[in-house]
Amino acid sequence: MSAGAKKRIMREYGECLADTPPGMKINFDEQNMTKWEVLLDGPDQSYYAGGHFKLEINFPNEYPFKPPVVAFKTKIYHPNVSNDDKGSMCLGLLRPDEWKPPNKVVAVLRLIQTLLIEPNIDDAIEPSIANEYKENRKEFEKSAKDWVKRYAK
Amino acid sequence: MSSPEPIPPPNDRRGSRASSNADISVQDGNGVMVGGPPGSPSPLQIRASNSLNSKNRRRPIAKQPPDVHLLEYCHTPDSNLVCLICHSPFDKPVKLLCDHYFCRQCLEHAWAAQQDGEKTCPTCRSKVDVDKDLRPVPRIIETMLDELVVKCPNSKSGCDWSDQRANVHDHVMLYCVYTLVQCPSYDCRLHISQKDFHKGCLHYTVSCENCHTSMMMKDLEGHQRTDCPGRSTNCPHCSAEVLRLDFQAHVKEACPKVVIPCSGAVLSCTFTAERAEVASHQETCVVAKLAPHFQEQQARIERSEARLEPLSRRVGILEDGLSNITSMLYPANSEPSLPLSEPLDPTSLEAFPPAHLTAASDFRLSPNPFPSVPQNDVPQTTQPPFDSQIHHLLTMHDSLREEVSRITNALGELDGRTNMMIINESQRQKDEMLHTNAAINSMRMQLHWLMSATLSNRNAAGSSTARASASTAAASGSANSATRGASASAGLGNRATASATLHAPLRRLSDSTRQDTKL
Numbered sequence: 001m002s003a004g005a006k007k008r009i010m011r012e013y014g015e016c017l018a019d020t021p022p023g024m025k026i027n028f029d030e031q032n033m034t035k036w037e038v039l040l041d042g043p044d045q046s047y048y049a050g051g052h053f054k055l056e057i058n059f060p061n062e063y064p065f066k067p068p069v070v071a072f073k074t075k076i077y078h079p080n081v082s083n084d085d086k087g088s089m090c091l092g093l094l095r096p097d098e099w100k101p102p103n104k105v106v107a108v109l110r111l112i113q114t115l116l117i118e119p120n121i122d123d124a125i126e127p128s129i130a131n132e133y134k135e136n137r138k139e140f141e142k143s144a145k146d147w148v149k150r151y152a153k
Numbered sequence: 154m155s156s157p158e159p160i161p162p163p164n165d166r167r168g169s170r171a172s173s174n175a176d177i178s179v180q181d182g183n184g185v186m187v188g189g190p191p192g193s194p195s196p197l198q199i200r201a202s203n204s205l206n207s208k209n210r211r212r213p214i215a216k217q218p219p220d221v222h223l224l225e226y227c228h229t230p231d232s233n234l235v236c237l238i239c240h241s242p243f244d245k246p247v248k249l250l251c252d253h254y255f256c257r258q259c260l261e262h263a264w265a266a267q268q269d270g271e272k273t274c275p276t277c278r279s280k281v282d283v284d285k286d287l288r289p290v291p292r293i294i295e296t297m298l299d300e301l302v303v304k305c306p307n308s309k310s311g312c313d314w315s316d317q318r319a320n321v322h323d324h325v326m327l328y329c330v331y332t333l334v335q336c337p338s339y340d341c342r343l344h345i346s347q348k349d350f351h352k353g354c355l356h357y358t359v360s361c362e363n364c365h366t367s368m369m370m371k372d373l374e375g376h377q378r379t380d381c382p383g384r385s386t387n388c389p390h391c392s393a394e395v396l397r398l399d400f401q402a403h404v405k406e407a408c409p410k411v412v413i414p415c416s417g418a419v420l421s422c423t424f425t426a427e428r429a430e431v432a433s434h435q436e437t438c439v440v441a442k443l444a445p446h447f448q449e450q451q452a453r454i455e456r457s458e459a460r461l462e463p464l465s466r467r468v469g470i471l472e473d474g475l476s477n478i479t480s481m482l483y484p485a486n487s488e489p490s491l492p493l494s495e496p497l498d499p500t501s502l503e504a505f506p507p508a509h510l511t512a513a514s515d516f517r518l519s520p521n522p523f524p525s526v527p528q529n530d531v532p533q534t535t536q537p538p539f540d541s542q543i544h545h546l547l548t549m550h551d552s553l554r555e556e557v558s559r560i561t562n563a564l565g566e567l568d569g570r571t572n573m574m575i576i577n578e579s580q581r582q583k584d585e586m587l588h589t590n591a592a593i594n595s596m597r598m599q600l601h602w603l604m605s606a607t608l609s610n611r612n613a614a615g616s617s618t619a620r621a622s623a624s625t626a627a628a629s630g631s632a633n634s635a636t637r638g639a640s641a642s643a644g645l646g647n648r649a650t651a652s653a654t655l656h657a658p659l660r661r662l663s664d665s666t667r668q669d670t671k672l
Contacts, residue, residue, distance in 0.1 A: 004222045004239050004259075011240040064238055065266030101263050101275040102237030 001034065001061050008064060009033050012105045021109055034059040038109065042152070046117045047144040048076065051152030055112070057105065067099035068108060077140075077147040079119045079130035091115075091123045216332050219306045219325045221245075222258070227302040227315055234298060238263060238275060242318075243290075243298055250286040251279045254294075257287075307331035310346060345371055363397060374398065417441035419448065478546065 013028050013036075020026065023041035038055040042048030054073040060066040072087030082088045092111055093103050124130035133140045221244035230242045238259035245257045253276045255263075263275045272281045281287075299319035305312040306321070310331040314324055325332050330348035337345075338354030349355060355371035363383035368376055377384050377398045386397050390410035395403045404411055413431055415424040417440030424434055435441040 002262075003220070004262075007223055008238075008240045062266050065263050100278070101259075 001059075001063070005059075005061075005063050006033060009059060015104065016106055016109070019106060021106070021113055023113070024109060034061075034063075036105075040112065040116075042148065043113060043117050047141050048078075048116050048148055048152070051076075051148035053152055057108070064101040064103075067094050067096060067103075068105065070094060070108065070112065075147060075151040077129065077144040078116070079121060079124035079126050079133055080115055082125050083129070088125075089115075090125065091120060216326055216334055219321055221318070221321075222256070224303045224306060224318065224321065225308065227304060230301055231297075234294070234301070242301055243294070246290045246294065246298070248288040248290050249274050249279075249281055250288070251277050253277060254290060305329055305331070307346075415441050417444045419444055482546075482549065 010033065013026070013033070016026055023043060025039040027037040027039070029035070036057040036059075038057060040053045040055055042051035042053065052074070053076060056071045056073055058069040058071070060069065070089045072081050072089065075083075075087065077083075080089060080091055089112070093099055094108065094111075119130070119133055121130045121134055129140070132143070222239050222241055224241070226242065234242045236243050236246070236254070236256045236259055238255055243254065243256050246254050247257050247260065248254050251274050253274050255275065260275070264272050267273070272283060273279060274281055299317060301318045302315055303318045303321055305314040306325060307329055308314075312329055312331040314329065316324065331346045333344040334347050334350055335345075336343050336354050336356060337350055338356075341354045341356050343356045345355060349371060355369065357370055358367050359370050359373055360367045361373065361376060361381055363377070364381050366376070366381075378396060384396055384398070385394050386400060387393070388395055388400070388403060388408055388410075390404070391408050393403075393408075409429045410427050412425060413428055415422045415431055415434055415438055417424075417435075417438050420440045420443060422438055422440040424431070424438065426434065
């Protein structure tokens, strides 16, 4: 990774510190600055309220020309998060062909937060969960809260 | 068989010698070159190649220009001046057709990372034609960028410079003493900051004498100043805490409790006391006030004496040279003390062996110019003889110079003549060789013709015998009466006549061809 990219990640971290979205905490390791650990509280107005989710943001070597990779380390019942041990999340500006170098990590964090409040059904990675969200909101809410209780407390 | 180079005009020899390698080798071949055997490079060449080598071997300064992207800014820059890709203020910004601004370098990186090779604006993805759509940014933006205040990139090493960004390149490349340069040692490839350059190679391991950690010599000072746990000590005189590194300097210059003499000690003031007391004593001590002037005078005297020494040596050398010249001029009176008035005496002149003076090839003066000078001068105007001797020396020098130039001309002429001779000689030999070659060639042609004639002859003979025997067989068959011996003899005769008839036209034919080739 070039010195310029490292400098940019440092600057972005500084920006995030100054302007962290509410309910978020970033653990930053100066030795390995390409891997951020984010602690995210489920937003109050979402089905995930009360949960604490651990995310990992990995910056590829080509950053900022390639998007950062976001992964939920805590299991979450969500149509846009893959339901496996990776917990990967790939939509919107995080998609390689959508990503632009001027995008910022803060925007990524904001996107994640909005997705927790309002899942994006059209761009789902788990079609069964998306279907359930669309057709049977009650069932979805139950499962989501159940998973929060089970994994994210 | 190369013909020699055209002969340089004799007066031009010095210039042509230095002009090129080819010229030098030619001069060597003619044996005119001085210094070193023929074919060896001239001293000038050797020196030139040496200096070239030393230049190639080592570039003394290999400073890295500062990377603008990595600079630290003293104030948070205006967000409008920040590149969206590197998130630092623009470095050599360019403007795209879509009015988006980027650092040139960032844009190139972004395009290098795009797989499809299509160049688009990183912000709005509109297509970009590199040749047309990269525009310079308005001057005012560049000025604003240049005026941003940055810290020196070496601030971590201790430089506390900070100024406008436009000056950072000059500061790092020229002035900053913390800039890394190549280590002065020949076999060391590491870098060292410029302020330690004169200390030689500091890239060897030492052990800190206070904490016994091992480190590179170049890091020792910084370690003892900031890191070493045992870096400070108490001054035994004033019990103040000082760094071990500064201890000597502290005792020598600052410690108020150290006993020192009055600064007038050089002028025999005997007062000694602690530094603080001495300071108050010096307020009143007259001698102490005079001391600086005294020392200044002393230094001046020393300087003059130092200057005097080479001067006197030079005078000695000149005197030696003078006496050498005079003893050469007057070999008859080679007494240790040179009689300045005598040598111009006409009688002493007569002591010269006339053969020496009249010999035309001798480099010494021809007899007429210099005897006339003293003869006219000394008896008539009774000038101090020293003056006339200088005069004499000057004329001597002049005529020597003429002699030398005459010899140079003669040498040049000789050189030219030799060259001419060589050319003539070689030309003749060349002609002779051409003749010989031509003769050889014609002989070869003849040989070839003879060979081919013999070969065709032999073939023709073979076929004619076969034909002859066939005809005799037919004849014997039809007659039925001839004897075998007769037929054999007839066959032989037939063969002989046939070969004879074949020979004659062939020779004539080949004769005619030969005449053709000759013509």
